[in-house]
Every structure is written in C-alpha cells, then in structure tokens.
Amino acid sequence: MARRRGSTLAGGQVLVVNMIPRSLSRETNQDSEPSITVNPARPLEIVGSAFTGDPMGGAFAPIYISSDGGNTWRLNSIVPSTAGSALGTGDISLAFGSTGHRLYGGILRDPTFNFETLRVAAAGGTTPMQTLGSRPDNDQPFTHAISKSGRDRVYIGNNDFQAEPRTATIDVSANARTANPVFKSIRVETRSTVGQDGPQIRPVAHRDGTVYAAYYGWRAESGSFPGNTLIVTTDVVVVRDDTGGMSGATPFRDLVDPSDGQPGRLVARNIRIPFNRNGSPATGQQRLGGTLSVAVDRRANQSGTVYLAWGDQPPQSMLTIHVRRSTDKGVTWSPSDLFTAANATNAALAINNAGVVGLLYQQLTGAGASRRWVTHFRRTSDGANWDDLVLSTAPANVPAKTFDPYLGDYDHLVAVGNDFYGIFSANNTPDQANFPNGVVYQRNADFVTQRLLALDGTTPVPPSIDPFFFKVKG
C-alpha cells in the first residue's frame, strides 16, 4: 500500500509535496508550467496553477489550493475556460495582493487564447474568477501584486503582439480592488527589435513604489522556428519605475542605459538563445526559449538591491543560467556571474525578509538514456556562497511528453516573511531516491514497488508529470 515519506520543517528543512490529491490518484495528465502564490495576510492559504484541466472537463479550469500551509491540496475550478475543455487554460499566473486576500491572475483563456485579467475575492470559494479585461494576440502573462494603503497594485507582464514590433508590455492597475479596475498597457521596449520581443516579461515591485521588470529584447534571428532551429540574438533588459509604474504617460523609463541613452539597462547584450518549437531527447524533452527572473530586496530602504537571472546558450550548453546583482537600483551590475548553471532552465528568484536570496532552477544532467532532470533550490545571503537542496532528480525520458512544454516554460518561487515557497513540475515516480530531501504524496503511491496506484490502492498507474510544492523555512 502507499508509503509516504516527508521531512519536517524544523531547522531550515524543506517540505516537498506532490500536489495531486488522493481523489485523482488515477490521473496521468502532464501538469506542467506551474506558478504559485501565497496569501501574505494568511500564509496558510496557498494557491498553485499548472496546465491542469478540470478533471471532469467543466467550464472552469482548476487552481490548486491549500488551506494548511501546503501540507494538503485540493482542486477548485474557478478559472474561466470553456465547457468540455480538457486543456483547462493556456498560460496562467496568479498572485495574491499582500493584504485583502484578493487573488489576481493573467491567463490565455481556452479556446480563444485571449489574454484575460482575472480577480476573485476568495480563492477557496465557489465563485469563479471575474474577467476584468480580455484581448487577443498575446502571450505568457506573468502576474505580480502588492498592496499599499488599501489598494492592490497589480502588474502583469505580457508579450502583446498588438504592439508589434515592440511587444514587451506590462499591464498595470493602480487599484485593482475597485469594482471596474483600469489596466493600462505600458510598452516598455523603446529600441528596435526583430519584429517582437521575447515572451518573458517579469515585473516585481517594492513597497516603496520601486518597480522593476526584465525582458528579452529580441534584436535578430536566424534559423527556422518551424524547423526547430531558430536562434534569437537578444539583449537582457531591465526597466524601472520609481512611482509604482505610474509615472505619467511614459512609465518605466527611470533607468537609462549609458550606451544609447535609451530607457532600459542592457544587462547582457547580443546573447543568443534557442527558441524551440519542440523539446527533443537532447533537451530532456523540454522546449527551450530562454528563462528570466528578477527579484527585489523587499526590506525597507533596500529597494536598490535587485537580483536578475537569465538564460543564454554558450557553446557546450543547451542553456546556461546566469545570476547577477545590482545594489544601485539597476544602474550597475556585478561584472561577472554570482552564480552560473549550465544545461539549466526555469530560473526563479525570490528574496525573503532577511535579505536571503532563493534560486529555483531545473538542470539536465547526464547523457543519452541516463539524462535526468534535477530540480535545485539554492540560497545565498551574500551572493557568493550558495547552499543547495536537490528537490527532485528523475529520468528525463520518463514519461514521454504528451505536449510542449514538458516541464513548463517557467516554474515559480516566492517568499513570505522568512520562508520560501516554490512550485515545479517533475516526473512523479514514487522513488525515494528521486527526492533526496523527502516528499509527501497525497495520491496513492507505493514507494517500495515505486509505483503509482489508482484509487483502489492496487491498480498501477503510469508515471506522469505532476506539480510539486515545496517550502523552505528561512
């Protein structure tokens, strides 16, 4: 019968939980591309998302919700979708305001794939999320929210093809709590592009009103996307706004690059990234298209400290993650990497209330049939010394992908208080060796025979990609 194993949270230990509930023990969906948010006003309430359809194909896609700090999870179908949808939703990213308990989100809604901005007052209730706005021609909405003086400031990075050729965009609402909040679409790219920017536009805000965003400014391309050989030459750009993203008609222009006097600091220039149509065995079935994350030190008077992680493709690496830091609000950056990881993707940064930096990423190791996806969580308090927790290590060829992306075009990490909360997608084979720091399964699993089991506790269920929650005490 199912054996479950987990570590406690004492002394900075990690809790890792497979988020699929017991009632769905038979499921074999590829639950990739996860995101997470913790209600800062009620940290036991945590919400996750992934490419998970309503198990019954209902008209709303589910969120994963925990009311006990991540120990147990259930699905609550409140995300607008369409009846009969097996997909549930396209890209999805959710964020709680820091007070007031409201949950915000950006999705590509099935079946139109329109970019929709969402809000709900109670994530655990039966009321569906309300659509606040909808428009076509968009990609990869990425949501961040922060509350101040009873207002929820919501920032949703998105790649808006309606703004071609400068597509990097942030939708900003100064107060998304109001009945009919206005979201203003701010175009943050000012330079020439190859016709568009990359899909990753990542905003992050500090309580003092400083807001950063990072994006890939696409400058040139070669090869073929249909042929799966596209290489993009790109800059890594950081923009900043010092008044909450609301600086008159042209926000996010408070950080200028000295080389051309244009808004947006060019932290890395003319790097190359692959932009895959499909994952392949050589990439561990994961399609690659860059990776980008930015985090600000949330402590008072520390908004000038910002960490940035990006991916590029140097020789001998499918994608390499670089982490650098600025301590002067993005004006200058560490001249070399504070941390580098080859053959890695899905970088996610967060900084806790003690100024400790957390970095989540997924690294492909080995070769041929021995390739493994290894999910790391590292911490540093000085940028130089990084500890390392391996959360998951599993064969990269099991299960076979059912769609792209295999693990997701992103994973996610947040910090509340001194604690880090993260989510990643991985092979769900119940093998203790795959989870060196322990794991708790809700779905039926036998760790002795290393088999997933159906609801009856005996019928084997094939492995699939599941979302995993983790928490690391600060």
Add this chain to the structure above:
Amino acid sequence: MTPTSRSAALAEHARFVFQGTVKNVKATTLKSVPASDRTIVVRVDRVIQSPEALSDYAGHDVTVRLAQGERVQSGQALIFYTNGWVFGESLAVQSIGHEQATPSNVAAMSAHPEDPVRNLHAAEAMAQASRADLIVTGRVSSVRIPVGEARVRARAMATGRTTERISEHAPMWQEAVIDVDETHKGRGRPKQVVVRFPSSTDVRWYQAPKFHAGQEGVFLLHKRQVPAAAVKTASLAALRPAEYTALHPGDFQPLEQLPQIRLAAASAARRRATPGVRKAAPRPRLKSRRTGKRGR
C-alpha cells in the same frame, strides 16, 4: 418529456454519471466541504459515464451537492447526473439531477455497459457530430503545408528573418486531403475535401487530430472553429473562414462509430428542419425533480 429523453438531456450536460446509494444526508466526505442541507454522501455502485481519471469510483463514497430544490433520502438507489466540484482527499460533485436507478434507466444510459470512459467519448462524439458542418467517411490521401504558409517559411529561410510573429502557441497549420467515400452531413457530395489541422504539439494544439496519409475513418469538419479574434494570433498564414478544420479530439472517429454519428447528424438535421418543434419542445429541465415517496 419522456424518461429516456429526460435522461438524454441530463446526460448531455453531465460529465460524471453514476448509479449510487444514498448513505447519509447533510453529510460530507471532505474537510474543506462543510456538511449542509444540500450535501449528501453517496456510495458509488456503478460508474456509467466518466472521464478516465474518475472511472474507478465504484465502491467509493463521494459527496454530492444537490441542486436547488433537489431532495433525496437515505437508502435510495439513484442515477446521479453530476459535474465536478471539489477534488481533494475525496471527491465532491455537483448534481444537476437524478433519476431512479431502474434497470431500464441504467440500460438507457449505458451504450457501453462496462466502459464509462467510452460512454463519455461516445457522448462527446455525438455532440461534435451535431456541431459539424460536414461529416464524411474517407481516407487521407496526402498531407501538405498550406501554400501561404509554405511561402512564409521559404521567405524566412531565404532572408534569415521572418516577418511573421514567433509564438510557441503557433499552430503550424497543415492540410490533409481526404478522398471521400460518403458524405453523411453537409451540402453536396464532394469527392475530395481539404481540412486544415495544427501540426503543433504545443499545449494549445496537441489534442487536435494529427492526420497522416492512409488514415481512414469518420471526419467531422467545421468552419469557423477557430474564433475569428484568435485567427491572427494562431496563424502564420491566416485561416480563411471557408476552410474546414478539425480541432477537437472528437473530430476524427473510427469507422465503428459511424452508426451513432449518423444518428446524431440526422437528429441535428431534424431539429434544424423543424424549428417549430424545437420551439415547442420544453427546455431540458436540469434541476432535479423530486423523487418523493415514489422513490422509497
């Protein structure tokens, strides 16, 4: 409405249909679902129609949230027509109605008595058939890249720069040419039909049928299946409204499904041909009727 048509109307709107015995009223099987006047615990005796992930619930207790005004009593054996509600340590479903679990009612609901997943797929195929603009049986003679898209790709390869947007959600349209044996729905009797389908394996498109030469079966084809507003986003070469697509997983069926698909198509045609009848017919009543003492 006859019992059979009522069952069909309920089944059309329910994803999870099962025969069960009411164990407790005002009860629940989940910590996150408080017991109320409308929550009951039901032992699932037999799953009749279900998605794969929930097909093994026979013998397990589930929480049923009754529809407004729906009443049941402990010990009753009923067919519940439900949709999902909460998936946690146990399952909670939302009832849209129930009926007595008589042998005839159970039999009427079970085209494939031992396979609830097949029953659901059959129901989905029927729904797709009623929505389709053209239904043909035939064989894929060839698969090709649409002319417009081929031109775009050639230009991109030649210049090293595409003028079209790059998105991981691009459909990568292809065209399948179908040699038609027989037309079962739609105007004319075409000898060949061209259908566009996305070759992309992206999350947006992977469930759409991927056609290959030699593939034989029933093709359920649609116009304007991609919402107009989404066409530009979705396309490297724009999709024209008159072009047929097959995007739903149920839009290609094996030949053995043909008799049921024909029935669904004929039924849809009758509804279109006799609008007066449709107007006169009562709307399916999705709230449950009370079983009252008759159910005891």
